[in-house]
Amino acid sequence: MSRAELTATSLYHRSVVWLLLLILLLPLAGTLLYSLSSSWSATILPDGLTFKWYLALWSDARFLAAFGRSLLVCCGALVLAVVLILPLLFVTHYYFPKLDGLMNLLILLPFAVPPVVSSVGLLQLYGSGPLAMVGTPWILLGCYFTVALPFMYRAITNNLQAINLPDLMDAAHLLGASTWQAAWLVVLPNLRKGLMVSLFLSFSFLFGEFVFANLLVGTRYETLQVYLNNMRNSSGHFNSALVISYFFFVLLFTWAANRLNKDPS
Amino acid sequence: MSFLSIRGLHKRYAATPIFSDINCEIAQGEFVTLLGPSGCGKSTLLRCIAGLTEVNGGQILLDGQDLVPISPQQRGIGMVFQSYALFPNMSVAQNVAFGLRMQKVAPAESAQRVADALRMVELHEFANRYPQQLSGGQCQRVALARSLVTRPRVLLLDEPLSALDARIRKHLREQIRSIQQELGLTTIFVTHDQEEALVMSDRIFLMNAGKIVQSGAAETLYTAPVDAFAAGFIGNYNLLDADAASRLLQRPINSRVAIRPESIQLDANGTIDAQVRSHSLLGNVIRYRVEAYGVELLVDVLNRSPADLLHNGQAIALHIEAQAIQEVA
Numbered sequence: 355m356s357r358a359e360l361t362a363t364s365l366y367h368r369s370v371v372w373l374l375l376l377i378l379l380l381p382l383a384g385t386l387l388y389s390l391s392s393s394w395s396a397t398i399l400p401d402g403l404t405f406k407w408y409l410a411l412w413s414d415a416r417f418l419a420a421f422g423r424s425l426l427v428c429c430g431a432l433v434l435a436v437v438l439i440l441p442l443l444f445v446t447h448y449y450f451p452k453l454d455g456l457m458n459l460l461i462l463l464p465f466a467v468p469p470v471v472s473s474v475g476l477l478q479l480y481g482s483g484p485l486a487m488v489g490t491p492w493i494l495l496g497c498y499f500t501v502a503l504p505f506m507y508r509a510i511t512n513n514l515q516a517i518n519l520p521d522l523m524d525a526a527h528l529l530g531a532s533t534w535q536a537a538w539l540v541v542l543p544n545l546r547k548g549l550m551v552s553l554f555l556s557f558s559f560l561f562g563e564f565v566f567a568n569l570l571v572g573t574r575y576e577t578l579q580v581y582l583n584n585m586r587n588s589s590g591h592f593n594s595a596l597v598i599s600y601f602f603f604v605l606l607f608t609w610a611a612n613r614l615n616k617d618p619s
Numbered sequence: 620m621s622f623l624s625i626r627g628l629h630k631r632y633a634a635t636p637i638f639s640d641i642n643c644e645i646a647q648g649e650f651v652t653l654l655g656p657s658g659c660g661k662s663t664l665l666r667c668i669a670g671l672t673e674v675n676g677g678q679i680l681l682d683g684q685d686l687v688p689i690s691p692q693q694r695g696i697g698m699v700f701q702s703y704a705l706f707p708n709m710s711v712a713q714n715v716a717f718g719l720r721m722q723k724v725a726p727a728e729s730a731q732r733v734a735d736a737l738r739m740v741e742l743h744e745f746a747n748r749y750p751q752q753l754s755g756g757q758c759q760r761v762a763l764a765r766s767l768v769t770r771p772r773v774l775l776l777d778e779p780l781s782a783l784d785a786r787i788r789k790h791l792r793e794q795i796r797s798i799q800q801e802l803g804l805t806t807i808f809v810t811h812d813q814e815e816a817l818v819m820s821d822r823i824f825l826m827n828a829g830k831i832v833q834s835g836a837a838e839t840l841y842t843a844p845v846d847a848f849a850a851g852f853i854g855n856y857n858l859l860d861a862d863a864a865s866r867l868l869q870r871p872i873n874s875r876v877a878i879r880p881e882s883i884q885l886d887a888n889g890t891i892d893a894q895v896r897s898h899s900l901l902g903n904v905i906r907y908r909v910e911a912y913g914v915e916l917l918v919d920v921l922n923r924s925p926a927d928l929l930h931n932g933q934a935i936a937l938h939i940e941a942q943a944i945q946e947v948a
Contacts, residue, residue: 518702524671525704525762527691529769530721539717543708 382601389594407595417596420581427491427567427577428560431498432553438499439506440545444537447514448523454511461504469565476570489574497566502556506549513548517541547614554611558604622647622805623668623773628677630663637663638829641677645822648803650796654816655826656852661809664826665775668807670694681772692721697766701778703758705750711737711761712746718769736764739798756787763795767802774799776808780815792819813853817841825849842879846948850877855906855917857883858947863914867891868939874946880906880919882943885929889938895929911937 389407391400411417446453464472476497480487487493519541526536564579572580582596621644628641638660645651653661666672668679670691679686686694705714712733719729737743740760750758759779766774776795780788796819799806810816816823817837824834833845844850847858856877859867864876869890881904893911900906900922907918907929918937920927929935 517707518704521700521702521704522706524666524669524691525698525700525765526706526717527671528669528694528696528698529718529765530692531717532692535721540706540708544706546708 385594386598389591389598391591393591407589407591408599410592411595411599416576417581420576420578423491423575424561424578427494427498427575428557430491430495431502431560432556434495434499435502435506435556436549436553439503439510440542440549443507443510443514444541447511447519457507461507464500464504470569473566473569489571491571491575493570494567494575494577497570498560498563501560501563501566502552505556505559506552509548509552509555510545513545514541517544550614551611554607554614558607558611561604561607562600621645622649622682623807624678624680625668626678626680628664628667628679629675630660630667630672631675636829638826641831643824643831643834645805645807647805649821650799650806650808650819651822651824652808652810652816652820653824653826654810654813654852657811659826660829661811661826662777665698665777665807665809668773669696669698669775695769695772696775697769697771697773698775698777699759699762699766699779701781703750703755703762703782705758705761705765707750709749710746711742711748711750711753714750714761715765715768718765722769732768733764736768737761739767740764740794754787755783756791759783759791760794763798767798767804772805774804774806776806778809778811780810781812788815795819817853825852827852844877844945844947847875847877850945850947855880855919856945857916859914864944866912867914867916868944872946874948877945877947878916878939878943880917882940883916883918884938884940885918885920885935886938887936889936891937891939893935893937895931895933895935897931898929909935909937 387400388394390403390405392402392404392406394400442457446457467475476493477488479485480493487496522540522544523533523536526540527533531539562579563577564583567577567580568583571577573584576584578600582593582600585593585596623645625641625643625645629639630637631639641664643651653664655661663672667674668686670686670689674687677687681694706717709717715733715736716729719732724732734743734746737746740763742757742760742764745753745757745761750761753761759782762779779795780791783791792815798804808816808819817840820837822834822836823840825832825840827848833840833849840849840853844853844856850856850858856879859876859878861872861874861876864872868876891911893909893916896908896910896915898905898907901919903922904919905922905928907920909916909918916937
């Protein structure tokens with residue numbers, strides 16, 4: 355390939371990437387600018403820049419409560435996930451490796467059934483009767499657990515496969531460790547990375563979850579996305595500040611997950 | 620009385636027997652090798668001795684005490700794995716100290732013993748490294764130090780050299796042997812490599828299909844194989860059926876015969892007429908494939924000078940000493 359052709363292709367590649375970035379970033383940049391403008395209606399550029407929408411948002415008690423609820427539900431679901439999934443993974447991989455196939459099938463279920471469909475089922479199941487939880491944060495906890503399960507199961511399984519679990523356990527046993535000691539001192543520290551990455555990713559995902567939150571609980575326990583939905587008729591500047599705040603928060607978590615993923619040690 | 624004695628040991632997975640009625644006696648300080656092809660049950664036998672795999676019957680007596688009902692933690696047995704099985708989250712020193720930590724040895728004593736163990740495997744300068752920063756050979760030496768530091772009554776080595784390259788393998792096997800002799804440690808080594816077994820062991824147990832086929836010193840196994848399997852597995856024996864042997868040796872023979880390639884001599888006065896078919900250079904030895912009376916034989920000759928090299932198709936005469944002809948079952 356000649357030099358001219360090379361520059362031409364490289365120019366083409368660059369423009370595709372920049373175009374893609376532009377398409378992805380333009381709405382976000384627009385939202386950011388709108389959230390920072392005092393007013394922006396009949397002019398090409400906003401009249402002036404201001405932080406007042408952010409100040410209004412971060413001093414709104416309803417927003418702060420919704421933010422807190424989202425945090426609580428996500429963290430609760432993830433704590434539940436850690437407490438249940440870690441021992442489950444250990445047991446499947448160490449004692450019953452054949453169950454891994456079945457588990458891989460099971461963890462696909464949350465993906466296979468669309469949230470709207472499973473919401474209807476969950477409303478039927480938990481709407482009344484002994485397990486009436488619809489409208490309470492508890493149903494979200496359980497539901498978010500199933501959403502986080504595939505992320506966490508896959509990430510930690512990869513981690514487990516990389517460490518040769520049976521040999522490590524055998525070595526620890528022969529050196530005098532009980533199964534608990536071996537799991538705690540040898541296996542768990544080696545799963546830390548997979549665990550943290552999957553936790554951050556699940557958090558980012560769950561923090562923005564709307565369908566389950568809206569259908570199963572709605573305004574009875576208003577989470578961030580439900581709040582955003584309910585505020586859709588208020589000031590666009592205010593909503594933009596809300597979206598940007600949310601986006602920034604998720605970005606922070608995704609970045610943290612990526613950092614951990616790249617960490618060589 | 621022997622130090623470790625295995626009596627009537629059985630193991631099966633579901634209906635498949637892995638080994639049955641294994642009996643062997645091992646003296647204190649002895650280095651024995653379980654040698655056999657993969658799937659012969661040698662690794663499973665080792666894991667049964669360690670307590671990592673349950674047995675279905677029989678006894679494992681160590682110093683008079685039956686190990687079968689005892690957990691692996693309590694057996695006082697050290698083991699080195701083919702995969703090294705070092706703990707990736709711990710430094711070299713922490714890996715070696717792990718067993719002492721489990722025994723609640725005081726930190727000062729632990730540090731001293733870890734340093735001694737690392738010095739023994741010549742890795743004391745690597746104490747603060749992590750396993751992923753070490754080469755395969757270094758990893759295996761750390762694993763060795765880790766299993767020695769707790770002063771085990773028996774050391775088990777499960778194909779510890781198989782994942783290493785040839786040069787390091789040779790060096791490490793000498794190191795293992797010299798440490799074992801220095802400590803007088805009763806050691807059971809598992810391998811499928813006959814050369815390793817011959818070089819390292821006081822005694823070899825040759826296993827096939829869940830049975831001990833032959834046991835004895837390296838010389839015995841090499842020079843007097845009991846059956847066709849033993850002859851085929853150790854050395855590169857020429858295995859001839861009765862028919863071919865009768866034709867080759869020009870006298871009636873009623874059993875199978877094994878002849879080592881290096882015991883066949885190229886001798887102008889030899890009574891067996893043969894022809895060179897092909898040759899391959901093994902370094903200090905040239906291996907000829909020759910044909911005599913329709914029988915194909917391997918003949919090993921020392922590679923003394925290029926001038927001695929025989930050409931393919933060249934007619935030669937062979938001589939085989941009577942004691943080099945082993946009748947095997």
